[in-house]
Amino acid sequence: MNQTPEELFAMVKDAAGRLRGVAHVTPVMTSRTLNERLNAEVFLKCENFQRIGAFKFRGAYNAMSRLSAEERARGVLTFSSGNHAQAVALTGRLLGIRTAVVMPCDAPVIKREATQAYGATVISYDPQERSREEIARELQQRQGFTLIPPYDHIDVVAGQGTAALELGEQTGRLDMLLAPCGGGGLLSGCAIAAKGMNPGCTVIGVEPELADDATRSFYSKTLQTVKNPPTIADGTRTPCLGKITFPLVLGFVDAMKTVSEEAIQEAVRVLFFRLKIVVEPSGVLGLAALLSGRAPAKGRVGVILSGGNIDGPTMQRILTG
């Protein structure tokens, strides 16, 4: 890390200023039933209600709004088949920046269409033949696009951290904060913010057992990877933490926990039937860790529900239980 914790926290606060009036201030939900069951005071930060249905808008907008006029004129490029693609596309529309998204040719039609609907150009590639990084690099060189990656970028991290900053402003002092971990952008940003507000807040990252690369990396202090893990939490299928996010996770996170696929599905059902909200499997990891006892709740507990973009068949499968 080139920055001190104070400098990193200041970057999150600056990001919050840029997002003011642009990102939604998402609500915090509570539930008597949940509090009784967990014997704690639980605050659910509903990023499923964020623009594009996930926290990813925060990071993409923060990073893209920092580009120079010249960079903006050349356009922005990313690779993602998920929520980050839509976040970049929507930000491009809002800021008048041309955007291109590199997506595998077998990405779900619904995701491709949603990205195009926000005005991005989708560039397909065959993942058997080439890597997305290779394609992206080529486009960067040939056409001068600026690459805004899904998580391994300090302005993306700072943007995602505003979710925890906002939560803290809404709830006051928290004893514990749980966030899902895929590439580590949300987790490290939120950890920076939570520790900045209250150094005594215990920050816990949560992964699926099937995609436990960050947990292994965290405890071995050496970067570990996972390949196409078959978890239902599709937002955490990233192979590993990034060059920037790994040291941030090591520096700011107190513990990593994993949860079973069944615990993930049970948390989706609890939010559906008791809270009446739609949260995607990757979004419920923090709550799954609490409900399954992997991370025992204590005191005032913040949980980032990171997104709500779930397709019909997946929800049907989960409701069948």
Next chain:
Amino acid sequence: MNQTPEELFAMVKDAAGRLRGVAHVTPVMTSRTLNERLNAEVFLKCENFQRIGAFKFRGAYNAMSRLSAEERARGVLTFSSGNHAQAVALTGRLLGIRTAVVMPCDAPVIKREATQAYGATVISYDPQERSREEIARELQQRQGFTLIPPYDHIDVVAGQGTAALELGEQTGRLDMLLAPCGGGGLLSGCAIAAKGMNPGCTVIGVEPELADDATRSFYSKTLQTVKNPPTIADGTRTPCLGKITFPLVLGFVDAMKTVSEEAIQEAVRVLFFRLKIVVEPSGVLGLAALLSGRAPAKGRVGVILSGGNIDGPTMQRILTG
């Protein structure tokens, strides 16, 4: 009606006072997509987030909290296999009143268990042999219970009206208000409140086409009935408006509209996929009328989303579309 519109509006405001700190002040949600699609400003009143998952808590609590000490000591009785049963049961627990709920023996196990979990005694009967009114009357006479019916009671009506009163306080002046109509308790209460706040607000009640008794009653000015209508909106399967609610609907509502089963399901899906919230079929009727064009949106439009108690199989069927 024995009361003037001013007296009725005062009853709603009194009910709001009783509910303060007991019922949730439910959030109002908005959506850019929805506003663009409808070319209006739409405010969704999320009673799916109310205690017991539906507006019914408002009416039951208001009515039961007005009982005398002697009446409270004798206990409260109701007949319902739906949200009102749970509302009475929870209120009984909060106020220390013994409650009994008459429920057909073929009511879903999940509803019976939910009602019992709140502490009510469930009394089963065979609907082939006897009517619920007959059973209820017998229990009233034998054991001195006070009957709090699901909708045909002025204190229940006043309690339900607090949903619209609260919405108006949250949004400011509304040009239009839409509410679902089953027995007419919610609709008439909300109409009283909406007209009390702004006599120029157009109030529209919405029913399924398959359960259009209130619409026919409204336009013929003669009470019409429907028997076990096979609509997916189970909260509106009531046979007809009540002795109290029919004249209130005639006096305070501007129009009644009906919507198809497909329009109901489409509205559930829009709320699921775009707004990320879980609303039961009976709860989406107002939005279904807007989206299907049966009630064209104009100006600032309030919509009561009345509840979120939907079972897994029903949601699965709707998501299949």
